[in-house]
Amino acid sequence: MTKPLGKTAAAIADTFLGLVMERGYNAVSYADLARLLGIRTASIHYHFPSKTDLGLAVLRRYGQGFLESIPAPDPARPQSYGAAFDAMMAPIREVSATKGASCLMGVMSAEYQSLSPQLQAEVSGFFARQQAFLETLLEEGRAAGAFSFSGSAAGMARLMTSALQGAILIKKARQDPAHVDSVIASLRAMIMA
Amino acid sequence: MTKPLGKTAAAIADTFLGLVMERGYNAVSYADLARLLGIRTASIHYHFPSKTDLGLAVLRRYGQGFLESIPAPDPARPQSYGAAFDAMMAPIREVSATKGASCLMGVMSAEYQSLSPQLQAEVSGFFARQQAFLETLLEEGRAAGAFSFSGSAAGMARLMTSALQGAILIKKARQDPAHVDSVIASLRAMIMA
C-alpha cells in the first residue's frame, strides 16, 4: 500500500483525478484545482511539489484500487472465477457511469510521449499487471471449468483489456454509457462456459 | 473531399498529426511545429489561424482517408467482405508500426472535454461513422455467407471498434506493436466463416 494521503492531499488528488479523466493530464492545471477547491496554487505545491508528484500519487491510488479489490478465486468453486471477472468489471462500470469520464490509464496512455519517465513507467506497469492478472484468471478459470474459449489465455486477455479500454474511450466521445455495457456483455459471453 | 491543402499547409498538418498521435493534442504547440519545420509560428498562423483550425484540418484528413479507402464489397463474391475487413485493418497496422504513435481519434477522444466544440463534433462523428460502416459490413457479410458470428452486427461492431482502439492505445504504453496484431487476429477469427 502507498502512503495514505492527508485530508487536503486526498481532496486535491481526487479532484485532479476527476478532471484528468475528463480532459487529459495536460489540460488540467494547478489553477483549475485551486479554483475548484477554494485554495491557492501554492498550497497545492506544498502537498505535491511538482505536477509529476501529483500525477504519480493519483496513478498509484487508482491503479492500486483496481486489481487489489478483486477477491481471489477458489479452484474448488468454479463460479468464483465468474465472480472475479464481474468484480473486475465493477470499477469499469463506475467510470462508465461517470459522465464525461474515461479510464485514467487510457487517458494518460494517449498522452504517453508527453509524460515524464516516472509517469510513463506507472502507466506501462499498470497495463502489464492488468494483462498478467487477467491472463492468469482466464487460464485458471478455464482449467477449473468455469470458462470456455479457444486460443491462448494471453490472446484472450489482450483482446479483453483492449476492448474495455477502447469501449470506455469511445463512450466518452459518443456520450453513450451503454456502449461499455454492450462490450462487457460481449466479452462475458465469449468466455462463460 | 475537403479542400486539398497547399504544400506548406500539408507539411504543417502532417507534422502536427505525427506529434499529436504521440503526445496528445494539448501537448503540441505552434512552437514545436515551427522548430521541426524550420519556419516561424506566425507562418503557421497564416495557414491555420487558430489551433482549432489546424486540429480540424488534421481530423478531416485522417478521418477521410480511413473509411473512404475501403473497396465496397460485392455480395456476389463473399470473399470480398473479408477483403474489406482486411482493408480496414491496413491503416491501423500502419499506425501500429509507427513507434510511439496511436490513433488520432483515440488520442483526441481521451482529451475530449478539453477540446473546442468543433473538434468534439469531428471526433464523435468519426466514431459514429466507423460504427455504422462496420455494422453494415458485418451484417451484409453475414448475409452473404462470408462471416459467421452470434449476436447482433451492432454488438460485434461495438466490440471491434473498441478492441482496435484500445489495442492501439495499449501498444503505445507497452511499446509492443505485436499487441495490435494479436487483437486483430482474434477479431478476424471471431467472424470468419
Next chain:
DNA sequence: GTCTATATTTTGATAGAC
C-alpha cells in the same frame, strides 16, 4: 507567404510572511 516584433494569458513553480 514568411518574417520580426510584440501582446496576452496561462503554466508550473518558489520565497517568505503568517
Next chain:
DNA sequence: GTCTATCAAAATATAGAC
C-alpha cells in the same frame, strides 16, 4: 499548512514590414 507575491517560461495569437 496556507497565504501573498512574484517569476520565468511557454502558449496562442496579432500587426505590420518585406
